[in-house]
Amino acid sequence: KLQAYKRRMGWTFPWASALGGDFNFDFNVSITEEQQRTGAAEYNYERGGHAMDETAVPEPVAVNAAMAGTDAATYTRERPGMSAFVREDGVVYHTYSTYARGLDGLWGMYQWLDRAPKGRNETGVWWRRHDEYDKRA
Numbered sequence: 001k002l003q004a005y006k007r008r009m010g011w012t013f014p015w016a017s018a019l020g021g022d023f024n025f026d027f028n029v030s031i032t033e034e035q036q037r038t039g040a041a042e043y044n045y046e047r048g049g050h051a052m053d054e055t056a057v058p059e060p061v062a063v064n065a066a067m068a069g070t071d072a073a074t075y076t077r078e079r080p081g082m083s084a085f086v087r088e089d090g091v092v093y094h095t096y097s098t099y100a101r102g103l104d105g106l107w108g109m110y111q112w113l114d115r116a117p118k119g120r121n122e123t124g125v126w127w128r129r130h131d132e133y134d135k136r137a
Contacts, residue, residue, distance in 0.1 A: 008131065027097060029081035036077055043079055044099040063125045082106065 006015060024030035031041040039048045057065075057072045065075035083097040104110045113120045 009129065024078070027081060027083050029079045029099070031077050031079070033073075033077070036073065044102075050100070060122075060124050067125070 002015070002017065018024045025032075028042050031043070035041040036053070039053060041048065041050075041053060043050050043053075053076075057076060061076060062072045065072040068075060079099065080103055081097060081099040082103055084095045086093050086095050104114075110120065
């Protein structure tokens with residue numbers, strides 16, 4: 001599915017995946033069904049309390065889950081995060097991690113929208129992929 005999506009988007013940069021490993025769990029961006037059920041998940045440096053931990057997720061989350069071809073519970077077990085590492089003398093060091101709103105700086109359009117008169121003015125799923133816009137004749 002990932003390779004098909006990559007082709008659809010026309011992306012040519014190299015990809016890596018942590019699927020099937022412990023990496024995403026080690027850095028708290030993947031949680032187990034049990035963690036989800038019991039509220040024991042840690043995300044964004046706190047345990048529970050995140051919007052994705054709620055029984056009834058916000059509508060945009062449910063819509064995004066459906067767009068991804070899954071249910072909201074499964075969708076919210078994978079969460080956004082970014083970590084940085086450095087290798088020195090053959091040893092890998094974890095130097096930084098950020099989650100949730102800490103990622104905004106990576107999404108260039110947010111920097112512009114945050115300065116607009118109405119900010120992001122988000123009321124739901126507002127973005128589209130390049131091939132989802134109407135074709136004009």
